[in-house]
Amino acid sequence: MWKTIASFLPDWLIIIQSLIIFLIPYFIWRFFIYIRERANIATIKQESENSQENTCNFTGNLNSDLKFIKKEIGHNSDVHFREFNIGNTGIHAVIIFIEGLSDKDLIDKYIMKSLMIDFSNENISAFMTEEGFNNIIKQQVLSISDVTNTQNLNDLVMKVLQGSTALYIDGSADVFILGTTKGKTRSIEEPISEALVRGPRVGFTEKLSENTAILRQQGNIKSLSFIKFQVGKRGNKDLVVAYIKDLANPDLIHEIEKRIKKIDIDYLPESGYVEQLIEDNYLSIFPQLQSTERPDRVISALMEGRVAILLDGTPFALIAPVTFSMLLQSPEDYYERWIPSTLIRLLRFLAAFIALLVPALYISFISFQPGLIPTKLAISIVGSREGVPFTVLLEALIMEVSIEILREAGLRLPKPIGPAMGIVGGLIIGEAAVNAGIVSPIMVIVVALTAISSFAIPEYNAGISLRVLRFMAMFCAAIFGLYGVILFCLFLCSHLVKLKSFGIPYASPAVPFNLNDWKDFIIRVPLMMMKRRPKMMKTKNSIRQK
């Protein structure tokens, strides 16, 4: 009887294998959980540390308060303190501003002059109370538009460092903050990273107020709303969330606000920081927010019910949520007529496919399934590989890596040297490598084709992720051949369908299937047929045209 039972029991080898099949993913899973928990603990710790904030209010005594202020920022060479008397009243006052950041012309003409010379005796009768005095100053003397008050030292310092001018009048704890900011900006230029043949030649600049103004200029959109946030604990920066009030889904805006408020970092040099701090899955290779320099792109995204995030100090705005198909689209698809745009879109999908899978398919065909391709081609490939000492994978890696190095090198070269390096790198090395017998000519064709295809993807960061994935695909193909490629595709698809960007499935509109949204996916139907906003965005008002 034992024998019959034993014959049904699995072999010990199978039991060991089944342990392996359990343990490997289990440890990977535990590892990722561990990473995630660590990240959470770190943020909780930071939150508890940053709870205290010093509130230091003014007393109204100029001399003692000035000492305070000087202690805080007086050691800087670019901070100017100008003490004077108001008119002929003998009241002592001081203005504080930063050289270069504040508009000196404005300060001289409309603040100093008004306070020192234009201030006439006739008003003295109204000086009876402190409040009255401040009111007169604000309402009759200072002829500039942006005037606020503060009683807090930190606030004052913050504002002055941003270019405002502080006006402290002896006897009043209420300090005027005068908007005299005149930062350095550049003129509006065509965005270099997203050049178009047809479309507006306007790009964002580094100044937030100018960027919001550019967005306002895009058409008189009454419900275009901007919410301002302060981000960065040490280096404070403005961040604006832009959306269209009667279109964007309130849940989405709420979620974005929540995530931005969670940002707890010293300083944000670029919107890439915001992107990485608020994205859904930082372990994913795909970009979950779209960055763009083009105001027209931002506005059309807003019109679809999406939300834009603009940060001071960078021309790159972020668009959320984003789907994978958006990364293969260009604004030009809508500006050109629908037939060419559709074909170009198909071409881009093809390019994405080539950039991702062609080297892997090449490897699997040559080293595993040569019977699949036409016999003549197989013979010529094998013939051309004669004398190549490496395996197909190594051969492909040599070429792919050198192309990647070439691209990385070309990225940062000064413009006049760029083409020269392209010739040296692409033509000479490619030619020489074939002649030297390191790689086969067909390999060079494959690599060049994938490199060109990855340039055809309009979004730079999507291109990068495809480049990385290509190497993964190549390794899978080298291990399992065509089966490895299909496993890779299954894994990639599983990841894509799992991923979400702010609650929107990343793979939409492909899946979940939605006929309405397919009008603007692989093909771009004529504009008069696109009557609804994307359904996946769940906008408040879905009708685009009647």
Add this chain to the structure above:
Amino acid sequence: MIKSEEKITTTQAIVIVTNFILATGILTLPRTSVEKVKTPDVWITVILGGLIMIIAAIIMVKLSQQYPGKTFYQYSQEILGIWIGRFLSILIICYFITVSGFQVRSMAEVTNFFLLESTPLWAITMPFMWIGLYLVFGGINTIARMFEIIFPITLFFFILVLFMSFKLFEIDNLRPVLGDGITPVLKGIPATILAYTGPEIMLLLVAFMQQPSKAVKVVIIGTVIPMIFYVFLVVMVIGALSIEGVVVRTWPSIDLIRSFEMSGLIFERYESILLVIWIMQIFASFVISYYAASLGLAQLFRIKFNKIGFILLPIIYIIAMSSNNINELFKLGNMIGNSMWFLFLGLPLFLLLFTKLRGAKS
């Protein structure tokens, strides 16, 4: 955050059912059915088998609709009490585990035979199952989205490849129609049932549907699509290889694709393409049965879903590897097909009648 529905749409439900059905049957159905029928009327058998499955599926749907928002694992305890309900649920969980093991093994066998000849089975199986686990963790919505990607790709390629074999087709191989009467046709029906495993997922799926009232429509469309495809397949295979040719081949469908070449195109032979696409289809079947089993265990024993996923992994692997050769694997397949009569035709019918009678009483 825009809340994505935790429920699945009607289209997604159809795609899930279809994807579950189309699996190993694509490669084996022509042989298993011809072995039993032995006349060219196999296509009638296939249609009849599909119709029986539709009836069974409608019964299962009707049963599930009595308990909105609940899966079989939950309502079976309500109908028959905790212990009998649990026992039945465990039977069905075992069924799903066996099915997923069967899918994995047949995938590994076919891959080993046609694509990777010297690669050991465990090396083929393990990455496949891990990816399945990764997808199962995403829940029913993610699985549904994945199936929506797999479904159009596979169906397109299958039909394309079948059409390419049209020049081998000879109508004489299909004649005479009903030459031996209806008896052999009826005899073959049990053999076709294995190819139709899939609609039983409705026992769970109805609970996740946005519109459970459309579930009947789902099973009808979801079963008719594979039925048409199977009929087409059987007709093409028999038409090209003839009855005698089909019986002697282990994988007649692949042999059909192997027997022609197209020159002047990028590819010359298509069986590898077909296999690669078929692997995606098997992956779909494997994942959904894996999900069904893990969901059942999670709901029965109130264990976290993720943990169950890990625990099931070695169990499915052992079941997949329990067959020593391909014939034992086919035997296992037959066992699955036979158990369906009881689990998914008899049992749901009994439960449905029981519920109705009890409802009438009270």
